[in-house]
Amino acid sequence: MREPTTNCGWCGAFAAMQSVQFATSATGKTAAVFTPGSTVPRPVPTFWRMFTCPACRAASIALVADEGEDDADPTFLQWVPRKPPVKEYPDSVPKAIAAVAGEAHSSLLVGNVQAAVLMARTTVEATAKAKGITSGNLVAKIDALYAQRLIYEHVRDAAHEVRFAGNDAAHGDLVDDPISAEEAESIIELMDMLLEGVFIAPAKTAAQAAARQTRKNAGPTASVNGTVPSSP
Structure with missing residues (x-):
């Protein structure tokens, strides 16, 4: 069986998944599979098989339909x-910015550090535009x-650090001083700091204030004949 290529469900890398020997479990069920040249599907036994990703080494399982023929790849x-x-x-956080x-x-996550930094810079600029700052x-x-x-x-300083790194990535100033994965991770954290400050924290604060006002408007438990009934 040739190694199947797919995007790893853990890290997202597109890779040839590596089969784990003997990690196969029959389901006892079949799947309708079309074979080359056939217009009618036929039932094929299905199995769960384990694979590992060569990029992150994490294990995934695949449901396959396989007739066990050496010259035929499973589905x-x-x-x-x-x-x-x-x-x-x-x-x-606005959907487009999120x-x-x-x-x-x-x-x-998949090691594309320059792309990560460029997207972080884009996020910073989109955040400003979302607040009406366009010039x-x-x-x-x-x-x-x-x-x-x-x-x-x-947070302003954090946003500028994202800008600095994004400019380096955008203008190709990386030959002598490439961005490391650790630096890119820090840049993404600073990007999230901006989103927290501009969108998330204010929304949380407003929700808490609204909840407090709702409790205040509800007032104390209704009284009867001028007295507040005791709790049971």
Whole structure:
């Protein structure tokens, strides 16, 4: 059996998955499979088989339909896990920005550090534009976020660090000083710090204030004849 190629459900890398010897379990069921030149499917026994990813070494299992013939490749029906983990953000982060930030995390996960940093820089600029700051270069946009009291000073500095790294990646200034995986990870953390400051923390604060006001408006337990009934 040739090694199947797929995106690893753990790290996302597209790779030829390596079979684990003897890690096969029959399901006792069949799947309808079309064979070359046939217009009618026929039932083929199915098995769970284990594979490892050459990139991250994590194990995945595949549901395959296989008749056990040496000259025929099995049909791969399902992989578990199906998708690589993706960073999820709360609804307070605009969907488009969350998608780009998620790409930064996904790129970092599979070792594409330059792509990760570029997506982080894009996230910073998109964040400023989401707050109505559309004029000037990215330096001016970040400073405007701070001037409008949308971020604290340390978050402003974090955004500028993302900008510096993103500029290096965008302009190809990496020949003598390439971005390391560790540095890219730090850049992504700084990107998330900006999202937390601009979108997530304010939304949490507003939700807490609304909950407090709701309790205040509800008032104390209704009284009867001027007295508050005791709890049972």
